[in-house]
Amino acid sequence: MGLTKSEIFTDEQNQLSQLLKAMAHPARIAILQRILISNTCICGDLVEELGLAQATISQHLKELKTAGLIQGTIEGVSVCYCINPVTWKLMEKQLGAFLSAYKGEAHCC
Amino acid sequence: MGLTKSEIFTDEQNQLSQLLKAMAHPARIAILQRILISNTCICGDLVEELGLAQATISQHLKELKTAGLIQGTIEGVSVCYCINPVTWKLMEKQLGAFLSAYKGEAHCC
DNA sequence: TATATTAATCGTATTATTGCAATGTATTAA
DNA sequence: TTAATACATTGCAATAATACGATTAATATA
Structure with missing residues (x-):
């Protein structure tokens, strides 16, 4: 108990949940937005801009990197x-397919 | 420590991270996919289809409901x-804007 | 009324996440 | 070589998440 039972889900479900989890933190969203805005590489000025300690930022960057969302x-x-780019586009595709699967017609509840 | 510092981020960043976190589990993705596929309401057959206990499924449903992704x-x-529909479309919009902010041109690393 | 059926809630054990101070590791500059 | 700079790692404490058995609550049926 206390451990996600990955083995009972499909690879796709596990993969998508991993990507979502990597993004599911305001600091990591802020980091990604900062990277997206500058459209070019950024370095360690994140520590000043966000209000978190250097060790904490470094850890968030590591998680984003491990998930494959960024590279350094x-x-x-x-x-x-x-x-x-590779992972980002993969996620765009997977998430797009997932979200657009909802056709808002049959409202039943 | 051990507690996300929500107050230093924007409402939008916090909101998006909440929605992503609600989806960031393979069981909850599986539940959502199941709902999307049947396109009509489903009830407790999730317990049989996924390999998780009834209490666990109920808890995941509650999280999805709390996040506003589903209604019952x-x-x-x-x-x-x-x-x-409301939250789903909100998320589609917010996530779409976030993901499409990446223009894959300037590869620098 | 008594008894299933369905799902929510509670309690608990286990593991994961978050945040930071302290320390370690390269690289650059003096 | 020495000191400074920029990050990464480690270790720790606090909190959150995951999973499930047991129980409870509500509705339906005999």
Whole structure:
């Protein structure tokens, strides 16, 4: 108990839930929005802009990276993050299919 | 510590993260997909179809309901769930705007 | 009324998440 | 070489999430 039973769900369901979980935190949404707005790589100015400690930001970045939503490269002494196009488009597709499956016709409740 | 600092983020960021969190579990994705496929209300056959205990399913349904993604009405002895159109469309819009903010041009990392 | 049926709720054990101070690790600059 | 800069990691404490057995509440049926 206390552990998600991944084995009883499909790979697609598990994969989508992982991506959603990675985004399901206001700090990580803020980070992604910040990356999207600048449209180019950003470095560690996130710590100043968001009101969280450096260790906390670093941890959120790691989660986004582990989920494959962003990628980072070392740029001298700092690190440069940007969107991972492959995963981002995959998610756009999967989520789009999922959300648009609702045809608002038959309201029954 | 251990508590998300909602107060430092915008209402939109908090709202979107709440919706995403509500969906970010394979069981809840499976439940939503089941509701979407049948296009009409379904009741407690979820317990048989997914491999989870009745208490667990009920809890997941409650979370989806609290997030506003589904709604339920009592139908005799059973309960009938379906998509909440208002929240669903709100999420489609918000998520769509968020995801499509990425223009895959400037790859820099 | 008594008894199923259906689903919500409670209690509990286990695991995950969040946040941060402290520390570690490279890289750059002096 | 030494000091500074920029992040990553580690370790810890607090809170949240997951899952389920047991119980409760409400409705339907015999």
